[in-house]
Amino acid sequence: MSGFISTTPAEQQAMLARIGVATLDDLFRDLPAKHYRPTLDLPPGLSEMEAWQSLRALSETNLDLDRHPSFLGAGAYRHYAPAAIGHLVSRAEFLTSYTPYQPEVSQGTLQAIYEWQSIVCALTGMDVSNASVYDAGTGVGEAARMACALTRRHRVLVLDTVNPSYRDVLATYTSGPGIEVVTVPAWRREGDGTLSRVTDFTPWIDGSVACLIVQQPNFLGWMEQVDGLAAALATTGGILVVVADPVSLAVLRSPGEYGAGIVTAEGKWTGGPVDFGGPLVGMFACRRDYVRQMPGRIVGATVDGDGRPGYVLTLATREQHIRREKATSNICTAEALIALATTIYLCQLGPQGLREVAGQSIAKARYLATEIGRLPGYAVLPTAPWLYEVPIRCPRPAADVNRALLAEGIVGGFDLGQYSPDLADALLLCCTEVTSRADIDRLVRVLRTL
Amino acid sequence: MNPSDLQYTKEHEWLRDAGTVAVIGITHHAQDALGDVVFVELPAIGSTITAGRSFGVVESVKAASDLYAPCDGEVVAVNGLLATTPDLVNTDPYGDGWMIKVRVTGSTGDLIDAGSYDAFLATLH
């Protein structure tokens, strides 16, 4: 009997007798005999203690960013998660419950999702939100498909300043027949080496365009010129899709205010550790009149037979278990527990706390940029407003700079040469409220020696 | 029990021929099988429908059914009341629960009269 089976051999014999067969093998007569019970070429099982020791040792071979300075962002951001979050999401009633199909025994999960939906709407300025999608990358893919379904068009525009990983997922999600993705250049490297933004996208917009996807602030950390985009799209019946950032939304006007039709955002970083990039959680919100084309679960408030308030999964006829091949998406369950962590985080911080997180992140990134800007050979590249992440020109290839930093125990920035060959001399550096002045000073000291 | 002045499809739509236009809805049997109707998706005025092809969807909480056109036609009116009171489909399927009015432009599909429809329903049980 191995660790996770609760019946003894004697009980198993009694159970077989009750079934009316002699041996376990009798239960498998339907299986092709020549393939039945293959020998698995795997080592024997470990005890709990051995598993713990072996995986703890393995974890220690990684460079733990809780103990080393890091300036990596590029779509994954470290923020401090108050201790209460971990305790609450570890409660068995949240951690080990199933998708809330039976509302009478799932009111806790259902109300938490309703609160998540409410908070996502409050942050993004949109009318309705779903229970989450897998991550912002798949959120972009789903948003593009949804926009095509809403407009009955097949052409999707995406700015090249949208996170390249999200654009990769978009390409995969639209790789079936019928959807064309057009990548629109949104930045230029000027003669003096600085980066400037393209602000007029109207030449790209015509009656064939289902949506334009922009990220605010964009992958390179600066703000896109979003004014007038929604209006330009509206004249031809297209939809503005915005990839937002929850922390920036504390200080930036909401996508709803500038006319977004669909908004997605990565909700993971505000609620827990970076977790090597997963599980994540995608916020996904839209205008009220788009709700019937929205993918994923949606929770609604209602009442029971006595008029007592309660919550249920609703508008389910959009979904695969009812609509099958005509469903808006194949997504069922997404990332409820991560959404819960983010909900708790935003409740704990509140408007003031979230503004402080954004403000401190911005202040630290300014300090970093100012200090690095004083070093010979380094320069802050964007000419547009930027928040807490910024491309810095280095006097040597960015990859070399990162190597030198790592030798000193510092994880540097994102090597923008991986994003564009025109930026092989640039590092994308990020600060948040967890970045200390001492970390920044240490980074600057090492850069000075290069 | 199904009105004798209407024609029916085996997909449970009805059609009332009113001279230049025809009115289309779903039958008592259809709304009963669906249960409480919560949403009806209808085509835009001016669009065309084709006999035997889907022109909309009617939904209950746990089911969604395509609406099949009983004839070729151009949509000249849509029952706007259903947007806010979809339960009219349940309470008055042959009256206020109508769905669209069309100008018939071509052939009708295989429509049957009330007697044949009643007989068809009997075979379903």
Place this chain on the structure above:
Amino acid sequence: MTTTDRPAETGHSPARGTSIFSGRQAAVPTVFDRSVPGRRAGSLPALDVPAVDLDDIIPLAERRRDLPLPELSELDVVRHFTRLSKRNYSIESEFYPLGSCTMKYNPKIDETIAALSGFRNLHPLQPESTIQGALHVIHHIQAQLAEITGLPGVSTQPVAGAHGELTGILMARAAHLKAGRARRKVLIPDSAHGTNPATAAMAGYEAITIGHDRTTGELDFDDFRAKLDDDCAAIMITLPNTLGLFERRIEEICRLAHEVGCLVYCDGANLNALVGNLRPGDVGVDLLHVNLHKTFAVPHGGGGPGGGAICVAASLEPFLPAPVVTRHPDGTYAFDADRPDTIGRVHGFHGNFNAVLRSYAYILQLGSDGLAELGANAVLNANYLKALLADDFQCYVDRICMHEFVLDGRPFREHGVRTLDIAKRLIDHGYHPPTIYFPLIVPEAIMIEPTETESKQTLDEFAAAMIEVAREARETPEIVRAAPHLTPVGRLDEVRAARQPDLRWQPRQAAGQAH
């Protein structure tokens, strides 16, 4: 704040199990209702760099004016979410015989391992030399899953079952395109999960339904042969199928499909029955997704996160999502993104690593011996429970089942009791209901999957509760129809929820104007 109403009449509802609930309760106000302007929880350290004026950085027109998040103290937050948690059933307090969902026990050590700082505080874009432990985990679980499924190409990037399906069907499409044409159709049995046709449609295919044989409960073989042709990109088959029955002609199905170049996709939702008993790759399956949250014990989290690893035959490896984790001759691990035939990314980073880590720890503890016992005991428990219920419930297809079985609730109709009522009444007895009304081919379906981790006592007690509910359905159907009686809320008005959608909290005034 929360007041308990008078408990419901329980005189005629003796509970076999023990529900954590004892009757109706007043609603828990939302976090917005509890908000008090100016209240806050916790604080940040003092800023250690010069402060900045946001007006100098962000153009005024772009500044946020109103941020209507709730304002609460830490105690408010902790108490609110603790109270919400108490309105849930969960696997750690109730038995969840949810067919098709494999709600097994998730060992606690895996939580402890998943919480290790050296795994949690890793940035997904850190240099490879600094994440060797994490890459080791991914590389090794790739090998474990390959061995368990008999399919050597593995990616753990998909994060859910449906996500794995989409990945697999896009890979099939890519393989057909590489061979000349994408083809147009995907064959799907009528007993399949709704995700299968939805996935086929997302990938641009027409979903063609194949019927089932009412006597054997298996795929209608003649219908399959009639619809199979060289325009079929794949057949998506669930093994065992959603009736909990093994498709005895699976090898023939695979052979015939392959003869016309049609790939065989296996929905791995029911892999729990096969682990240690049969490797899908050995019988001809080309692609399969593994629901890590089902078979390999990732807690379900009230609806995710899960994992949907995709496993494929060697010929399909080039199409796997990029990057995959490879091992250099010197023993170090690396991401291999240079894969010209890849379908591309399906996730922003590397999938649900923290879920993958739990599954890796689980498989390490099971080992070859534990894996061999897993599927065997899942099937034993299901057949035992089915035998216990045989006198009081009708099986849709009555033969030896695999890890789950489907009951037909129609006989209770004569008492005015439906499957939904039976499910709700089980709640009063302290059980999460089985899966109901699925598969769609079974009217009044009750689908039961006990999993291998449940004890004989639990199965005996649950069977007794089921039999008690069957007796109640015959003798006092009104009690069953009005169930559940002990939960914080009674049956909820789903029609109202759909007709007048209330999908977010709004200030009272605004809420009044909304409709």
